[in-house]
Amino acid sequence: MAVYRRSFRTRNVLAILVLAALTLITIDARSNGHGVLTNIRSKVSDGFSPLQRATHAALAPIGNFLTGAVDYGSLRSENQHLRDQVAGLQAEAIRAASAEQAAQQVLKDAGLPFAGNVPGVTAQVIDNGSSNFDNSVTINKGRASGIAPGQPVLSAGGLVGSVVSASSHAATIRLIVDPSFVAGVALPGGNLGYAQGQGATHALKVTVIAQHTGGTGSSVQLPPPTLKVGDPVITSGLKYENFPAGIPVGQVTRAVVPPGASEPDITMTPLASLNNLDFVQILLWSPQTSSAAG
Amino acid sequence: MSPHVAARLRITLLVLAVSVVQTALGSDLRIMGVAPDLMVVVVICAGLTGGAEAGAWVGFWSGLLMDMFLSSTPVGLSALTYCLVGASIGALKSSVLQEHRGLLPVAGFVGTAVAVMLFVVVGDVLGQTQLLGAGRSWLIRVVVIESLWSMVLALSIGFVYTRAARGSVGTERFRAPANPAVPTR
Numbered sequence: 001m002a003v004y005r006r007s008f009r010t011r012n013v014l015a016i017l018v019l020a021a022l023t024l025i026t027i028d029a030r031s032n033g034h035g036v037l038t039n040i041r042s043k044v045s046d047g048f049s050p051l052q053r054a055t056h057a058a059l060a061p062i063g064n065f066l067t068g069a070v071d072y073g074s075l076r077s078e079n080q081h082l083r084d085q086v087a088g089l090q091a092e093a094i095r096a097a098s099a100e101q102a103a104q105q106v107l108k109d110a111g112l113p114f115a116g117n118v119p120g121v122t123a124q125v126i127d128n129g130s131s132n133f134d135n136s137v138t139i140n141k142g143r144a145s146g147i148a149p150g151q152p153v154l155s156a157g158g159l160v161g162s163v164v165s166a167s168s169h170a171a172t173i174r175l176i177v178d179p180s181f182v183a184g185v186a187l188p189g190g191n192l193g194y195a196q197g198q199g200a201t202h203a204l205k206v207t208v209i210a211q212h213t214g215g216t217g218s219s220v221q222l223p224p225p226t227l228k229v230g231d232p233v234i235t236s237g238l239k240y241e242n243f244p245a246g247i248p249v250g251q252v253t254r255a256v257v258p259p260g261a262s263e264p265d266i267t268m269t270p271l272a273s274l275n276n277l278d279f280v281q282i283l284l285w286s287p288q289t290s291s292a293a294g
Numbered sequence: 295m296s297p298h299v300a301a302r303l304r305i306t307l308l309v310l311a312v313s314v315v316q317t318a319l320g321s322d323l324r325i326m327g328v329a330p331d332l333m334v335v336v337v338i339c340a341g342l343t344g345g346a347e348a349g350a351w352v353g354f355w356s357g358l359l360m361d362m363f364l365s366s367t368p369v370g371l372s373a374l375t376y377c378l379v380g381a382s383i384g385a386l387k388s389s390v391l392q393e394h395r396g397l398l399p400v401a402g403f404v405g406t407a408v409a410v411m412l413f414v415v416v417g418d419v420l421g422q423t424q425l426l427g428a429g430r431s432w433l434i435r436v437v438v439i440e441s442l443w444s445m446v447l448a449l450s451i452g453f454v455y456t457r458a459a460r461g462s463v464g465t466e467r468f469r470a471p472a473n474p475a476v477p478t479r
Binding site for chain 2: 066199
């Protein structure tokens with residue numbers, strides 16, 4: 001009898017907890033990121049961020065050791081590859097300086113904002129994304145430092161993602177590899193398109209929009225782009241875009257025209273290394289401020 | 295302070311500590327891009343040592359805590375998943391599974407695999423289609439590697455959890471039928 005009562009009670013408890021969870025899911029889904037649960041999430045994030053920061057600092061050597069032990073072979077080859085790249089980039093930097101001047105002049109003439117002119121805030125990553133289905137990281141700065149949802153986030157290599165939520169002293173960044181992430185991009189040859197994340201282990205997919213609007217406002221139909229592997233992809237920064245122009249996003253890894261198709265199938269890998277982010281820069285920019293300025 | 299309250303307090307502290315370690319160190323332990331989930335191991339241990347009810351309670355609250363650190367899924371999805379896994383493991387333990395040295399690692403492996411698939415399937419049904427956005431190959435990889443991680447971590451986390459839960463109501467209830475000296479209500 002006692003066993004039966006216990007089983008009955010367990011079923012009741014389970015039913016109540018399942019209903020509670022389903023209610024929370026419904027409330028959160030209907031609030032669209034502005035409800036009471038978002039505020040609680042924000043408060044919890046603020047409350048845990050000092051603990052996370054301290055734990056991250058204390059356990060980072062252990063994590064680095066384990067990462068190094070697991071990836072020792074690939075790290076050695078990557079090290080050599082990076083040395084070769086640095087040598088190439090030193091020569092490239094000299095050529096790029098003059099090209100950047102010309103590019104900034106074009107953007108200025110077209111009235112488009114350029115990432116290089118936007119002030120930024122540097123923040124440390126305290127949670128590198130511990131879930132396998134959530135491509136996001138948490139940083140140690142939030143609204144108190146001027147950070148707000150929608151702002152672009154960069155690292156040394158280029159675009160990392162955008163701020164998705166911010167509390168007083170912490171913020172969450174959605175990475176560019178997340179399937180829900182989309183950014184307008186400019187391709188070599190004047191074509192425009194958009195890049196979309198395909199998950200942490202997949203390259204980003206680039207879809208070309210063949211219409212190119214020139215600086216004078218005229219619309220020009222360009223031929224499909226002829227891209228090669230290694231071509232750079234940068235943000236387009238068009239009006240109503242989520243990012244200013246000129247932020248390096250990635251490099252083309254595949255560009256082939258499938259049989260019977262008129263547009264190429266393009267994929268690219270992010271320039272920024274997203275695996276172990278330590279410091280990132282948040283651009284204090286939003287499409288609204290850009291429109292107001294323009 | 296009664297032993298039950300002390301045990302609950304210890305379990306709460308353990309869950310909080312695991313959540314901090316998970317968020318601070320979890321991503322550094324990635325193998326082939328897949329991180330372990332320490333919290334699901336805690337939930338499985340709760341189900342094994344405390345029974346279905348304890349598994350459900352610990353699963354719900356620890357899942358809710360982990361939901362606070364996720365940005366792309368709604369609050370309550372992890373709570374629902376962990377609650378069901380904890381309760382199922384607890385129910386199986388008290389009705390089907392026999393005490394065995396390898397039970398904890400095996401339960402860790404199977405429980406984690408079920409938890410990952412449940413999370414993705416329930417999320418997809420509730421409109422979280424991005425969970426399957428990376429493709430089925432990614433899902434299979436996560437299921438296999440995360441489950442192997444849980445299998446490896448199960449013994450150490452189980453050791454800590456058993457000590458934290460010593461004296462709790464759930465543990466007594468689970469052990470009561472096996473020990474005739476302890477009167478049942």
